[in-house]
Amino acid sequence: MKLKEFESDTIIEPFRIRSVEPVRFTTMEERAQLLKEAGFNPFLLKADDVLIDLLTDSGTGAMSSKQWSGMIASDESYAGSSSFYKLESAVRDITGFKHLIPTHQGRAAENIFFTTIAREGDVIPSNTHFDTTRAHIEHAGAEARDLVIAEGHQPESRHPFKGNMDLAKLEKTIHDTGVDNIPVIMITVTNNSGGGQPVSMDNIRSVSEMARKYDIPFFIDACRFAENAWFIKTREEGFSGEKPLDIARKMFSYADGCTMSAKKDGMANIGGFLALNSDELASECRNLEILTEGFPTYGGMAGYDMEAVAQGLYEALDSDYLRYRIRSIAYLGDKLSDAGIPIVQPTGGHAVYLDARKILPHIPPTQYPAWSFNNALYLLGGVRGVEIGTVMFGRQPDGSEKPAAMELVRLAFPRRVYTQSHVDYLAEVIISVFRQREQLGGYKIVSGPTVLRHFSARLEPLDP
Structure with a gap:
């Protein structure tokens, strides 16, 4: 048979489903x-009371058969386990960083890092923290300063790299604050608080050059490094023929280290790490790791977690x-x-x-x-998202209390979990709430903590 090659415009899931989990329908x-x-x-x-859970993409993805098989063959030795060295090899191969400090998740890596380097009165700039x-920066008495480009605060802007850092603002911050009061420059890829927007290689390189110019360490918050590489x-321009792995290596080559929540682009249910080049800083961080997480060759992870992350990266x-x-997100x-x-x-x-x-617009x-x-999404369709706005950042x-730069509802997709029919249903729910939006009213906080209040605050609705 002489058939022409079939070309499809449909992007299908690049996996087969072999295990399913039931969901509960509620009225x-x-x-x-x-x-x-x-x-x-x-x-x-x-x-169990949520039908489609888009609260987070952190630790909620489906792991692969290779990850599960690696977990079964893991080494749970307290010190020097083979699973640690497998993870160390993967992290070094992808990031190029010399030292690996494993933690139970990304915020533990942040805690170790900022507790070690940040002091009262310091300023730590980033595109958007x-x-x-x-919270970890402020807990150390420092200021977390956001320096994303103007387009990063404009939801309608179609700038391809709205996660970029404003270089002029960064240099002004360095001059105004003083080099001695900036222990590190950070950049988040992709920029979660700014709409999951990517950072360009050119911007990463430019931030790195400025950090080198003033002899300030440069670290990447690398939770979604693979998506940024894509x-x-x-x-x-200039990267269309490159593999994501090679692009990721180039991104990390401009930095001195990274923090990582492996619950995102580590494709695992738990885990994280701090990776860096400085021998002295690594030694200080390991001392705190032993105190707060565990022995340096497991940190806060079991051997099977390290196996899952090593494969998942x-x-x-x-x-x-x-x-x-990426197409699944764009489809919605x-x-x-x-x-x-x-x-x-x-x-x-x-x-x-x-x-x-x-x-x-009728709700301030x-x-x-x-x-x-x-909340209306859950009430109408059992969908749970998360607010990225004044409750979280106000x-x-x-x-x-200060209004946040943007008032966003984030619908974060767990990796390899939902199918197109789930997304079609999700779209129907969102559209239905949107059509009834004038019926919605505001809320007030009646109780909650002073730090990270969105996790546990209790609220009451105001009359619409």
């Missing part, structure tokens, strides 16, 4: 009661997987945009971000419009 009446019992905080809902990063490949860089992953974004729903453009790598400030930021829309270190 709207049941969800109203469950939401009330949870203090109108989706974080406090039981997972995420919530736990900011955006560089598909959006930045490579799987996250697979081109077929990344193509499917396209459906919502076609329905006239304002979202952060262009869609990022791990989530779709709804622009609640534009969707609910101090009444938490993104929180309101997110409380200042001095206790005052």
Whole structure:
């Protein structure tokens, strides 16, 4: 037979499903009661009461058969396990960094790092610090300063690299603050708080050059390094023919180290690490690791966790997987945009971000419009997302309240979990809430902690 090669415009899931987990369907009446019992905080809902859970992409993905087989063959030795050396080899191969300090998740790596380097009065600039990063910096008495480019605060802007750091603002910060008061320059890839937007290789290189110019260490918050590598490949001139692995290696080559939550682009349910080149700093961090996490060759991870991460780091860089992953997010974004729903453009790598400030202009930021829309998604369709707005970022270190730069609802996709029918249902729920948006009212916080309040605060609705 002489057939022409078949070319499909459909991007299918690059895996087969061999194990399934049932979900529980609830009524709207049941969800109203469950939401009330949870203090109108989706974080406090039981997972069994959620139909589609997009609260986070952290640790919620499905692991591969190779990861599971590696876990079965893991070495649980307290010191010097073979599983540690497998993870160390993978991290060194991908990042090039000399020292590996394993932790139970990314925030533990942040705690060790910032407790070691940050002091009262220091300033730590980044494109945009995420919530736990900011909290660890502020806990050390330092200031977490966000220096993302102007387009990063403009949801409708289609700049291809809205996660880029503003270089002029960075240099001004260095001059105004003083080199001695900046222990590190950070950059987050992709920029989670700014809509999951990527950072260009050119920007990473430029930030690195400025850090070298002033002799300041440069570290990458690398949670979604593989997704960032894919955006560089598909959006930045000169990289279309490069493999994501090689792009990732080049990204890390400009830095002195990284923090990593392996629950994201490590494709694992738990785990993280701090990786760096400095012998002296690594020694200091290991001392704190022993105190807070465990022996340096396991940190906060079991051997089987290290096996899963060692394999997952490579799987996250697979081109077929990344193509499917990024397209899945864009698919939902396209459906919502076609329905006239304002979202952060262009869609990022791990989530779709709804622009609640534009969707609910009748709710002021101090009444938490993104929180309101997110709760409505659960009430109407059993969907759980997360607010990235004034509840999360509004409380200042001095206790005052300040509206966040943006009011977003993040719908973060677990890796290799949901199918297209789930996404189609999700789009229907979002569109239905959007059409009833004038019926939504604001919220007030009735109790909660002073740090990371969004995790456990309890709220009450205000009259619409």
